Amino acid sequence: MNIKFSIKNKRLTSSDFETNSDLNENNIIIKCKNLNLWYENNCALKNINMKVKKYKVTAIIGPSGCGKSTLIRSFNRMNDVIECCKIKGEVRFHGENIYASNNNVMEYRKRIGMIFQKPNPFPMSVYDNVAYGPRIHKINDIDKLDKIVEKSLKKAVLWDEVCDRLKDSAMGLSGGQQQRLCIARALAVEPEVILMDEPTSSLDPIATGKIEDLIHELKQKYTVIIVTHNMQQAARISDYTGFMYLGELIEFGETEQIFERPNKKLTENYITGRFG
Ligand SMILES: Nc1ncnc2c1ncn2[C@@H]1O[C@H](COP(=O)(O)OP(=O)(O)OP(=O)(O)O)[C@@H](O)[C@H]1O
Ligand SMILES: [Mg+2]
Numbered sequence: 001m002n003i004k005f006s007i008k009n010k011r012l013t014s015s016d017f018e019t020n021s022d023l024n025e026n027n028i029i030i031k032c033k034n035l036n037l038w039y040e041n042n043c044a045l046k047n048i049n050m051k052v053k054k055y056k057v058t059a060i061i062g063p064s065g066c067g068k069s070t071l072i073r074s075f076n077r078m079n080d081v082i083e084c085c086k087i088k089g090e091v092r093f094h095g096e097n098i099y100a101s102n103n104n105v106m107e108y109r110k111r112i113g114m115i116f117q118k119p120n121p122f123p124m125s126v127y128d129n130v131a132y133g134p135r136i137h138k139i140n141d142i143d144k145l146d147k148i149v150e151k152s153l154k155k156a157v158l159w160d161e162v163c164d165r166l167k168d169s170a171m172g173l174s175g176g177q178q179q180r181l182c183i184a185r186a187l188a189v190e191p192e193v194i195l196m197d198e199p200t201s202s203l204d205p206i207a208t209g210k211i212e213d214l215i216h217e218l219k220q221k222y223t224v225i226i227v228t229h230n231m232q233q234a235a236r237i238s239d240y241t242g243f244m245y246l247g248e249l250i251e252f253g254e255t256e257q258i259f260e261r262p263n264k265k266l267t268e269n270y271i272t273g274r275f276g
Contacts, residue, residue: 029054029193029223030075035089037070037079044070046247057215057224059234059255062244063276068227071244072195075225076112077105110137113186117198119178121170126162129170129181133189148188156184157214176207183214194218196226200233212237231271235259243267
């Protein structure tokens with residue numbers, strides 16, 4: 001099989017040396033069970049079953065329109081805002097079905113943050129962008145906010161670049177800086193999971209490299225689920241990969257297996273560039 005994506009340059013951390021037996025339920029943070037989703041009559045997710053492991057990076061790949069964004073939006077109920085959207089099945093977060101009741105939606109969105117394709121800083125200062133979430137959650141003490149802002153910007157590896165312009169508008173930052181600011185804003189409310197929908201597709205290679213390095217750092221403390229069209233990126237940064245096609249999760253497994261020994265012909269055809 002001539003598959004050109006090698007993961008030999010992949011960076012490894014101690015958690016990468018765990019055995020497969022470690023993939024037990026205790027390490028699973030999100031689990032989809034028979035998840036189906038419709039937009040009107042269009043079935044966009046077809047019976048998805050998958051498990052997302054804690055402190056790992058999971059990549060979702062597949063051609064345009066196959067349901068990648070829909071899938072990750074269903075992990076923190078972001079699809080709720082779409083009126084014609086209907087969901088059946090379960091998304092379990094720490095074993096709790098997030099669709100069982102409408103009571104904790106805000107809490108789930110706090111614990112499962114989201115980063116979008118296009119950086120979307122609010123039209124306010126760098127500081128206020130990061131302090132926005134904590135303020136919504138009733139943190140108003142200036143010292144506390146200062147500490148949260150500094151800590152979040154440091155975690156997003158942006159502090160050194162913006163520490164002397166915290167009061168300046170976020171709109172004046174570069175695209176790559178804006179995306180790291182959005183990551184800092186998500187981190188400020190202390191999420192457990194960060195969903196990223198093509199977070200580097202509007203960035204140049206240098207800014208992309210910085211975000212990839214950051215994702216690698218983030219998995220020490222967070223679980224990251226990333227949608228990407230860039231298969232080299234998925235191979236470089238993820239531990240697990242799911243391949244979707246026409247609303248179905250065709251194959252899910254360790255990234256090395258998916259890219260080097262896919263079980264399904266369709267997966268092989270996609271990752272070798274025969275369609276997409
Ligand atoms: N808000 C919406 N209303 C109606 N249909 C939608 C909506 N969002 C997505 N869809 C449809 O659901 C299907 C899956 O779309 P989705 O955006 O999840 O795909 P994707 O894999 O993320 O694609 P891309 O790679 O282009 O971003 C498509 O048929 C799309 O047209
Ligand atoms: Mg999408």
